[in-house]
Amino acid sequence: MLSMGDFSKAIRATLILWLITGIIYPLFILIFGQVFIPYQANGSLIENEQGNIVGSVLIGQPFRGDLYFWSRPSVVNYSTGEDAGHTGVSGASNLAPSNPELMDYIATQLEELESANIAPRADLVYTSGSGLDPHISPQSAQNQMERIAIARNLTPEQLQELIEDNTEGRFLGIFGEPRVNVLQLNLALDNL
The missing domain is CATH 1.20.5 (Single alpha-helices involved in coiled-coils or other helix-helix interfaces)
Known part of the structure; x- marks a missing residue:
């Protein structure tokens, strides 16, 4: 007791x-x-030349069109415009490999890449586990150079240098793969 x-x-x-x-x-x-x-404690926010917050290093944003490097696809509806910074949602599709909806989604992504004349790579076709991944591989960025060079009247060499300048190496030199933050790359592209 x-x-x-x-x-x-x-x-x-x-x-x-x-x-x-x-x-x-x-x-x-x-x-x-x-x-x-x-x-880092305040969200790793990125500001543009005017000092306006345009995003975070940690959260992906959708980019489409010929003027920008495309980001990794997501099943999450990224918050943009007035709702920017209030995403609050992350997650994958949870579709099993045997689910026909997953195959339809992949086919749609492949068609979109093909119509833009971009060689498909896994990080441009499949979503990440969180749905918010801000990175693509340097090779995926290079696969988009021709389209952007034509649209912006730039040389492939200028874009290659931009990609190299914005490529992050492996963590501690051994963990992970080299990657490019798409938002930072596109901001650098706008500053050319």
């Missing part, structure tokens, strides 16, 4: 743990983030 002394200890332990985990720790993390890594 629980005595009043045991009950009192349990209440004190609960209050102390609540104070540590509910107030002290979150406040420490907030202050640490704002002092030492404010860019």
Whole structure:
């Protein structure tokens, strides 16, 4: 049976743990983030030349048309315009490989790439697990150079240099694959 002394200890332990985990720790993390890594703590936001926030390094945005590098497809409806920055949704399609809807989706993506004269690669055909991946492979960016060079009256060499300047290497030199953030690449493209 629980005595009043045991009950009192349990209440004190609960209050102390609540104070540590509910107030002290979150406040420490907030202050640490704002002092030492404010860019990352505030969402890794990207600003354009005018100082307007145009997106985040961490969240993909849809790009279509001949003037821009296309991003990875997503089953998530990215927030754009007035709703930008309020995505709040991530996720994959959850369609099984045997599901005909998945095959239809892939066929649609392949047709769209073919009509734009872009050689298909996995990251331009398939969605990511989160649906918010902001990166494509350098090869996928290079596969789009001809279309953009014609539309913007640029040389392939200019675009190749732009892709190389915006390619991120492997994490710690060994983890992951080289990748290009599409939003940053397209902002650099607009600044040419």
